[in-house]
Amino acid sequence: MQVQQMTARCSSLNFPIVYNDLAHPPATYIGPEYQFRAADGAGNNPDAPNLGKAGTPYARSVQGANPLPRNQMPDAGLVFDTLLRREKFTEHPQGLSALMFSFAALVIHSVFRSDHTPGKQHINMTSGYVDLAPLYGNDQVMQDKVRNKDGRGLLHPDVFAEDRLLFLPPQVGVLLLLFNRNHNYIARRLLEINERGTWKDPTHHHHVSHAQLAQQDEEIFQITRLCNCGWFAAVVFSDYFSAILGLVRKGSSWSLEPFEEIRNDDHTVFERGRGNACSVEFNCLYRWHATTSLEDEEWIALQLKELFPDKNPEDISLKDFYLKEAAITKSEPDLQQWTFGSLQRETEGPNKGSFKDSDLAGWLQGATSHRAASFGARSTPAIMRLHEIMGIEANRAWGVCSLNDFRKFLGLKTYTSFLEWNPNHEVADAAEKLYGHIDNLELYVGLQAEESKPLIEGAGLCPGYTISRAILSDAFALTRGDRFYTQDFTPYNMTAWGFADCQRDPEAYGFGSTLGRLFLRTLPNDYSKDSIYTWFPLVHPESMEKYLKNLGKLDGYDLARPRPSGPTTTVNGYVEVGQVLKSTDKYVSEYVERAAEVVKGKGFFTASANGVEEQKRFISALAPSPEAISAIGKYFNDKTKELIELHSFSLIGKNTRAVNIVRDVLKFVPLHWAATEIAGIPLKTKQHPHGVFTESQLFDMLAEIYQFVFLEVESANYMPMRQRVKEHVQELTHLIKAALGSAGSKLPFAGLIGTMTGFFGKKKNHHEIVKRLFDFGYSTEQVVNSILALLVGATVEMSLALTNVVNLLLHKEYDSEVTIEATKKVDAKDLGSLTAYITEALRIDPPFAGVYRVAKQDETIESLNVKQGQRLFLHIASANMNEDAFPDPRILNATRGRPERYLPKDGCFTVLGDELASTMMAEVLRAVVSLDNVRRGPGQSGKLVRFSDTALPILHYAYLNEKMLHSPWPNSMVVNYDVAK
Ligand code: HEM
Incomplete structure (x- = not known):
């Protein structure tokens, strides 16, 4: 071809488009170093491996312009007593249950763990990813403590890594235990299916070398963790967002899906999977203590009494709290012995070390039947005064911007008066007296005491207006920013079954509920297949009954609390x-x-x-x-x-x-x-x-x-x-x-x-x-x-x-x-x-x-x-x-x-x-x-690929169907035979 022709042909190609087909630098790499989550979250972005790693500083998103000198801020206790202290309990407008906010607590404990050591308060001790760190720990040392390491990739029964959960209402820890059980369920299935054929079940094969056991334990554990995190994210994008966006009361199983590849107008890839570090602004807006139910309020009071028997809760100081925290951490028993909420571990039998299913279900169902409170000014229980003071002080120590700076950053109109911020005269007036000018209203207090959004179309959480807008930005940063929910969320990394198993299923009952599936998998005798406690656990049953009635779907659900069924x-x-x-x-x-x-x-x-x-x-x-x-x-x-x-x-x-x-x-x-x-x-x-x-x-x-x-x-x-x-x-x-x-x-x-x-x-x-x-x-x-x-x-x-x-x-x-x-x-x-x-x-x-x-x-x-x-x-x-x-x-x-x-x-x-x-x-x-000389086809093709499925004992063997999910029906085996030429 002539040089001129070549040049003409090449110049007709759109170079920018062709160049932009690929990400520069590449989005991900192959090999175990990149395939799995590091214990501390490092390496999520291969080009900036420290981004979002546990033990690194919080990010700050907003450039504060309005000075908020610490020495001119009102006393944090005084702020609580004038703007935040609960006057009376008002039930949540959508009827959300206490369990909704227990799940929220799990989400925030995945991404925030402020260091309380003097001089290190700017450090986030957990990773900036929704990676179930409360279950798996924030570093390798902690992860090693929760793992059983017998070659099957399992966790010890009913353990988790996050000690802070022991001081939250018990259903929070119980929810996390279900993810422990889900981990073990997934790990067992992965070994049974043994997709690559390289693992040996140590319960049947007694001569597997230590080295091989260690290697397969690591592989199964890491694959399982990816799948289990997929489950956690699926709960976030089904039950949790459905409650936040009010979809649950509309009977919709639609969900946000922020993970997909999107192209910009110039064909470049719209960024995803490039890592995330949590910001201090996000930490402030996610403190939802106002929603605490009456029952949880009572529980906190009892707990403080236990921790500080000689003190009136109002007199407990920050110093008291931090000293106690340090003393408890020092004297903590081995996490396999941890208990909370009066739960007892079984001491013998096949379930040795586990808690009783019915006890766990009791806490969860109790929390579903407790009403959460509304967000807003003067709504936080008095017993949480200290917790809120800690929040306000942290907000100040971090140099967080004002509420108006934050709103400007988000493209929201800045407030010109306290009344515009909260039309309740008493609240606006009190705030004005404390802060003088609306521009001086600090972010933490501004967010927590702002007028709440009413229950309107598209709303379900009903927090303050600014929180309701900002929460979405952070949710997207957390998930779309995570390489393991985007480029590396693949059937290769997670195996075909693992990948299929953790997908959100819009066809699932309860308008696509994932929590319901998790309950039935992990507490099968204590949740029933059609109860509203199973399928709408984040909404109070009476409110859910009303919504189902409006939708004409009451017939499909049992309104009663599930009755435990005896084992077979x-x-x-x-x-x-x-x-x-x-x-x-x-x-x-x-x-x-x-x-x-x-x-x-x-x-x-x-x-x-x-x-x-x-x-x-x-x-x-x-x-x-x-x-x-x-x-x-x-x-x-x-x-x-x-x-x-x-x-x-x-x-x-x-x-x-x-x-x-x-x-x-x-x-x-x-x-x-x-x-x-x-x-x-x-x-x-x-x-x-x-x-x-x-x-x-x-x-x-x-x-x-x-x-x-x-x-x-x-x-x-x-x-x-x-x-x-x-x-x-x-x-x-x-x-x-x-x-x-x-x-x-x-x-x-x-x-x-x-x-x-x-x-x-x-x-x-x-x-x-x-x-x-x-x-x-x-x-x-x-x-x-x-x-x-x-x-x-x-x-x-x-x-x-x-x-x-x-x-x-x-x-x-x-x-x-x-x-x-x-x-x-x-x-x-x-x-x-x-x-x-x-x-x-x-x-x-x-x-x-x-x-x-x-x-x-x-x-x-x-x-x-x-x-x-x-x-x-x-x-x-x-x-x-x-x-x-x-x-x-x-x-x-x-x-x-x-x-x-x-x-x-x-x-x-x-x-x-x-x-x-x-x-x-x-x-x-x-x-x-x-058939003449009928025989198996060669290699893999001639095998009947099947596996035992201990989760469904009736199946002698299970197979994977075209969706890569378990099925009783075989689908392939090739035979060869001879014919005359
Ligand atoms: C009802 C039971 C709860 C109790 C007893 C409780 C207690 C506490 C305590 C003692 C702190 C430590 C304060 C500090 O480090 O500054 C804290 C922090 C925090 N809480 Fe809660 N909390 C509860 C529920 C929730 C809920 C439902 C949410 C929101 C979903 C939430 C969000 C936060 C956040 C974001 C922090 C900051 C964590 C950090 O910076 O490490 N809490 N809470």
Whole structure:
């Protein structure tokens, strides 16, 4: 190319834009030095590593212009007694609860810790970041004290680093303990998932070197801290801001999101993640002592009495306070022994060292039911006089500007008179007498005693006007300025699950509450899934009731304080599990109640009171003869082959083909049959683009219904899932009804059927089955619900069972715990052998670990004493490993004989009957084993990636779904097989 042409082409490029694509200097770097938060917050900005580090001076934002000579300022005590001292308690206008300000106290303790050592009062001993420093400490020494360091990245149970919290109302410390528990929850899940495969759980592997344990402890701890801080920020941006902006009373789940990348007009990156140091102005405006509830006021009085038994609170001096503080710090016991609020640590058992859940919940729920007070002049409890004097004195020592200087800085109109600042004549007059001129009004007092904002649109916190404007600037500086909430908030740094787990979820109950999710995770037996105490803890329940009523949403919530639920007893013994499973009259499942929440009317026989009878009848309609069973078996065999053919691909230059047997075949074989042959719902595939749902869409809907009715749902997900499941059920029943065809033409919706049959096409089997059901005298509703029951009960769980069977069949080096009897490999030609293989494989690797049952009466079975009403978790997977019942239980031996030793089968075997379900599965297996030299795909692709999830014991294994959250359903495993060239 000619030089001139090159020059012309280059000059047509907009250099500034291209240059501005990237940040200069780079926004972040890779490697552990940059990936994780330093204990003292250093290095948040890699180019200015001391910015916001603990132990550095406070920043000052505003250039004061008005002189405020200290020796001419009114006495701080006098200021308190004239402008701040509470005259009477006025409840908060939005009805915020005491817990709201307990959370606020946690926020401020994360970012302020003024040094009280003489000469060092300008130092902030904590970092300028919302990094949960009260939990993790401000330096490495403190962090080492809270960590357990056994290789699992855990914290010691129920500890935190911040000793100042011991002197605040107990619910503040309790809230922080929930973040300790959340840390340990996250760390455990990270180790279970083990995304990079480099960690070994020291509870199962006893020969891991010290060096490796130390390294993995550090990695897990640091990743967990990032995720836990993500949770903390998510609470700030959901519950906390929702209360501050008044969104909670409007039923809105919208939130500010200040983290995203934004481009300036000239294409430069709008700054983010460049660090933050807290300012003295912010320290002054965040002292919200006026909001203290009556109950907390009483608590402070008691505490001061305890600390200074010989002194009247009004006579305690600053010196007394600082001396006491220093003495307490010196004599503090080991933080694992700290207690507060009369809490007692458990001294033995699995929860040794922890506090009782019910005690913690008691403090939190108490604080929700206490009303916070309004902000404003003459509102701060007298008992906090000393605290306020400390604030005023600090404000003066720091050389903070005047209120008017501050307002000017923010672009707000400066006040010209005291009355303009606070229209209450008495307050304005008193202030004028103390300060002389409005320009002399110091920031601290000016902020705290200013007229408060009323409860108007967009307002919820209702502090003084200037605070309400300035708080947002600081909130943004803190969060958008933090590299770990912006450039380094990535699924790589936090792992895929950790990143997904800590996101604010606008779909969560309580208008996107995160605190509710945290309560249900950390205090599962003491918070309930629909209580307003769970979902709106920062608002007083009576006020929340009023708002929900206005929004027409009262029905969705329980207004009562949650009642603790008893823990579930896990039963592992083979005899006990077997006995309970068989005694269906004495031990009942909870499926009927669950189904009743989402399915209207009769016929959903898999979860109905007289289900056994209905089930038998349904099976007889489905497969009335051995020929019918064989025909269905053939369908399964053909469909498996068809899907393998359709989705397999060949490897270049080899006579090998590969197929994702789980994602593209096993997941969908039962689904095709149930949807098209039984329910009459055609699937949308490449070959049939006019179907109603794609295979995946229908699978996901059925999986959610199945999980809701038959499995365990994380309490925090229960209510949103219930809503979604109701919608799925409605949609599916509508389609099933429409597809009933002429078999139901005597029905009132015959007109609709006319249109739908053309759309669906005609299916002989579907037609016949529907006819047989009507012949039983079933109502339309019963027929529809019966079909829905089959659709749910005979698909997703069977796919999972098939996955486990095929996974075991391909067993090689991957699962060292199981051995397959080499001589007794499966014979593809013999249906009996295939069925026996499936029974044995599902003993070793059942789709679910167990089932829940509730006792209807007292009973003793062997060593198990059951009380009426007790909830039992029957751990079938454990019972299946019983040595007496199954000698060498880890050996997969399909010729064990004595079929009566196997525990009663559940799931699709009950829905379809043993014979039909076994035939279907055996035919799928036959199609797979008939592939020439079928074997696992290479490396990672050939593995069934799954992990144990101790948080949801019913799941034998959990998987990550496409959102990277826990799911019961597998999604990938590639197999290879050979074909003739
Ligand atoms: C109701 C219980 C509370 C008690 C007993 C309490 C007590 C105290 C005490 C003794 C100080 C030390 C004063 C100093 O270092 O100058 C302090 C400081 C402070 N308080 Fe409170 N407080 C309470 C609630 C709150 C709340 C709800 C907030 C606001 C969200 C808050 C914000 C602050 C701030 C920002 C400081 C300055 C911290 C520092 O500079 O280190 N406090 N409080």
